Amino acid sequence: MLILTCPYCGVTAEETEFHGGGEAHLKREGPGSDDAALEGYLFHRENPRGVHFERWRHVYGCGKWFHAARDTQTLEVFGTYPAQTTTPPEDLLATIRDKRPGFTWRGIS
């Protein structure tokens, strides 16, 4: 069971109040992109044992989408942050580096 804190309404609640939305920070490849880029956008996903970045929605609460960083092995949640960003905030990354030295996730480390 995950315990997540919604960055919009500030409530800390258990997983069943939320809905997972898959991998975070995907960049849409639209018209004009090459086949490999579109294939990657549609199908290629991280599947780490460890640090992972995801989208979640506070579906039974305020309804907002947000981001969460967590460990898929221990279910430890490192932090949550608003949806209006394309990268995790630096202070959260510092926290994760502290707890999981040497972690990498796509281009992030």
Added chain:
Amino acid sequence: MSDPVALQMTAPAPVTALENARHDGPVTVAETGPWGMLTLRGDLSAAPVRSSLADATGLAMPEVRGVTVAGDRRVAWFSPDEALILVPRADLAGVRAALDGALAGQHALVADMSDARASFRISGEPAHLAEVLARLVPVDMGTFAVGELRRTRLAQVACAHWMPEEGAVELVCFRSVARYVFDLLVEAAESPRAFPA
């Protein structure tokens, strides 16, 4: 033809989803309403929106995850850009017109959602109410305070609840699940384990 005034005058009186169903016991469960319910969308932290709400309803904008209660009116914080305003049905048209006027020119929206939701009030000993809700919502009712609001799931459906005062909890859910919510509340309120003999 379609004269809106004539239509309004011939429209049947509104009825609640369960015709004000009621269950009496250690905890009383009652469907309330019909309320006038207005959804306000806009930046709830913006000073002009807050003052418009106060001017039109006489109620202060609630803080994050809060509810403002004054007599038979409530304003419930639903998200950073959504509030639900509850007033007696008879006040609906006046409050809506006042809100529309006060918000004119602002990036905000008011919609009459009176028919979208059902509302309930459960009352009894505070400890009993906490026990009833603890059976249904993933919320620590031991620390839930008057004036606080939670939108969460009640068993399997979306529901918001708050305490207008000690000894009462008010809830709103979508009208289509009113029977489900009422029956669950009654079931929980009747549980022998909630109220040992």
